[in-house]
Amino acid sequence: MLHLTTGRVGCLLSKQAVVALTGSGARMSSHGHHEVSDSVDMSQPMYWDRLDTPLPDRPWKDVLDSTDKSLKQKEKGPWTALSKEEKIALYRLKFNHTYPEMKRPSHEWKTVIGGMFIFFGITGLVVFWQGHYVYPPQPPTFDEEWQAKQLQRMLDMRTNPIEGLSSQWDYKNKQWK
Amino acid sequence: MSLAKPAMRGLLGKRLRFHLPIAFALSLVAAAAFKYGVTEPRKQAYADFYKQYDTTKEFNNMRDAGVFESVRTTGE
Numbered sequence: 001m002l003h004l005t006t007g008r009v010g011c012l013l014s015k016q017a018v019v020a021l022t023g024s025g026a027r028m029s030s031h032g033h034h035e036v037s038d039s040v041d042m043s044q045p046m047y048w049d050r051l052d053t054p055l056p057d058r059p060w061k062d063v064l065d066s067t068d069k070s071l072k073q074k075e076k077g078p079w080t081a082l083s084k085e086e087k088i089a090l091y092r093l094k095f096n097h098t099y100p101e102m103k104r105p106s107h108e109w110k111t112v113i114g115g116m117f118i119f120f121g122i123t124g125l126v127v128f129w130q131g132h133y134v135y136p137p138q139p140p141t142f143d144e145e146w147q148a149k150q151l152q153r154m155l156d157m158r159t160n161p162i163e164g165l166s167s168q169w170d171y172k173n174k175q176w177k
Numbered sequence: 178m179s180l181a182k183p184a185m186r187g188l189l190g191k192r193l194r195f196h197l198p199i200a201f202a203l204s205l206v207a208a209a210a211f212k213y214g215v216t217e218p219r220k221q222a223y224a225d226f227y228k229q230y231d232t233t234k235e236f237n238n239m240r241d242a243g244v245f246e247s248v249r250t251t252g253e
Contacts, residue, residue, distance in 0.1 A: 153244060156239060156242035156243070156244045157239055157242070157244040158235065158238075158239060161226070162222055162223055162226045163219065163222055171238075
């Protein structure tokens with residue numbers, strides 16, 4: 001059903017997000033709601049694996065075979081009668097991923113960082129091209145000589161003499177303190 | 178296995194009782210640090226500067242440097 005499409009869409013982006021959005025359609029599990037088209041029937045109760053909403057509308061496995069059914073019958077009795085494996089099997093009937101499985105780390109960060117750097121690079125090229133072809137000529141106020149004369153004038157008129165520029169200039173010896 | 182029932186109420190109050198005094202104290206520390214690290218030295222710097230500030234001398238220095246438009250440099 002959705003195996004190929006979601007696989008292809010999810011290969012670069014987070015598979016988790018795609019699967020969460022499309023429900024359990026891409027998974028190889030049995031479920032009773034058969035989607036004939038490539039979309040999820042949102043009018044039916046859905047299953048999801050979400051950290052922030054822990055209890056989905058329906059259990060993971062809807063279509064139970066005979067062993068599952070007998071286990072569910074046993075579940076109706078005292079739970080102390082269940083073995084550890086049975087309890088785990090019941091959990092796996094109800095849920096697809098455990099919280100640690102949901103939180104498992106992925107390699108997505110490499111894609112993110114790589115994409116970031118690619119766009120930085122493209123932007124750098126654009127900026128360089130812009131500096132060469134778009135910018136008007138630089139005003140004279142940026143020349144070295146002009147800047148030196150500007151600084152001398154600022155010192156002459158004693159700008160910020162207490163804590164700022166002129167306070168750092170030694171007027172007697174004509175150098176920076 | 179029976180676990181103890183976790184705290185169900187008063188969680189915000191507990192957090193505030195812990196964090197508010199600390200926040201208050203840290204704010205006071207920040208204000209005091211700024212006062213004694215920045216404003217008091219600045220006030221002192223201004224006081225010291227103006228203690229030996231000779232207005233006429235500075236004026237003449239500036240005038241000789243040629244930054245004024247209303248007063249010509251001495252000697253013209």
